[in-house]
Amino acid sequence: MPTISGRVHRIVRGQGAYVFDDEGRRLLDVPAGLWFANVGHGRAEIAEAVGRQLRELATYPVFGRFCTPPAEELADRLAALVPMAGAKVFFTSGGSESVETAIKLVRRHWQARGQTERQAVITREGGYHGLHGFGTSLVGVPEFRAGYGELLPGRITVPMMDLAALERAILAHGSGRVAAFLCEAVIAGGAGVVPPAEGYLTGAQELCRKHGIVFILDEVVTGFGRAGSMFAADRYGLRPDLMLLAKGLTSGYLPLGAVVAAGPVAETFWNPGTPHVFEHGLTYSGHAAACAAAMANLDILEREDLVTRVRAGESRLLAGLLPLSAHPEIAEVRGGTGFLAAVACHELEVAAQVADAMVAEGMLIRVTGGNALQVSPPFVIEDADLDRIPAAISAALGRVARRRVRQETRPEPETPA
Ligand SMILES: Cc1ncc(COP(=O)(O)O)c(C=O)c1O
Known part of the structure; x- marks a missing residue:
């Protein structure tokens, strides 16, 4: 459909908590597909x-x-x-x-x-x-x-x-x-x-x-x-x-x-x-x-006792994400129940732009209900990767803000006479 034409992102392979796209990028699968890749990809x-x-x-x-x-x-x-x-x-x-x-x-x-x-x-x-x-x-x-x-x-x-x-x-x-x-x-x-x-x-x-x-x-x-x-x-x-x-x-x-x-x-x-x-x-x-x-x-x-791994990691995931709630574009951080968390933006458009900008941070994320960025990783995610998610969201928010400033300060194109 026209809404996505020219923007298709092809995912071709998966391994553990990562997927790979057709341009060879290795991307952390932050939402685990559509909340399903619990044991990770490529088993x-x-x-x-x-x-x-x-x-x-x-x-x-x-x-x-x-x-x-x-x-x-x-x-x-x-x-x-x-x-x-x-x-x-x-x-x-x-x-x-x-x-x-x-x-x-x-x-x-x-x-x-x-x-x-x-x-x-x-x-x-x-x-x-x-x-x-x-x-x-x-x-x-x-x-x-x-x-x-x-x-x-x-x-x-x-x-x-x-x-x-x-x-x-x-x-x-x-x-x-x-x-x-x-x-x-x-x-x-x-x-x-x-x-x-x-x-x-x-x-x-x-x-x-x-x-x-x-x-x-x-x-x-x-x-x-x-x-x-x-x-x-x-x-x-x-x-x-x-x-x-x-x-x-x-x-x-x-x-x-x-x-x-x-x-x-x-x-x-x-x-x-x-x-x-x-x-x-x-x-x-x-x-x-x-x-x-x-x-x-x-x-x-x-x-692999993965359910225990999720229970043990849930506070770590939430604690890492919570500081994002101080960001002016963020309405709320929700989570604390397993590997199920979300970073809700005030505006859907910002959430969508952050999701796009996350690719440059080496991660895939998706926007879910309530203008929220979905954080529900595969259970096999390494602690170090879990800890990198908030910083990546923060960096993506920064990219989106800088792009907006550039757009706002760009001079109006001259209208032909
Ligand atoms: C809570 C809940 N119920 C039902 C469904 C429907 O599942 P499916 O997309 O496999 O048909 C979903 C899908 O995301 C869901 O989140």
């Missing part, structure tokens, strides 16, 4: 696991009674890993598909239980849950909803961290008409990394239990160590009814997502003798090679 072990599986069997649809060993092994491993008793796993090909699957699963659950009025889904302002049909209808970022005509009904949006507002919304709509509350533990791309207010998540979970509402935790970004524990649910003591996963599940080596269900929703479809079937399936659900990538990825995560 031969994952490529070999995928290659082995592809040679054996690329995949076979896990429909009806069919299954493949990688899908089965990964489902068992995930069920044992999540803090949810009796967890069941439904595979997808990414975060947006996990959102669609979860909303359908919950609505089907309520229909099956005879509570047919329970259809509305509550989400938060600034929340981001992918951009498929339900995702676009539920997203808390107005620009992502605009320009499509009528979206799906039944969406209720509440302020980010306000429990009283959440309960008011439930009561105003009628608690018997709300199907689910869907939230991220740490709001990621929609609002530019907003960690939870003290007690918000457990309070929201309690409200869901009190009103019989399904609590869906979107861990597409936070899952697999990003928030400083295997899942954000572990860190914040949550027991969601549904958990949504993608990204870090394979560290981006192949597309894969999952919906993990427990409690009443799982019972509706999985209890022995249940008459209810969830008539939903995707060609690549549980793709065998993608599941093999996930298994190898989880092996690395556990063997």
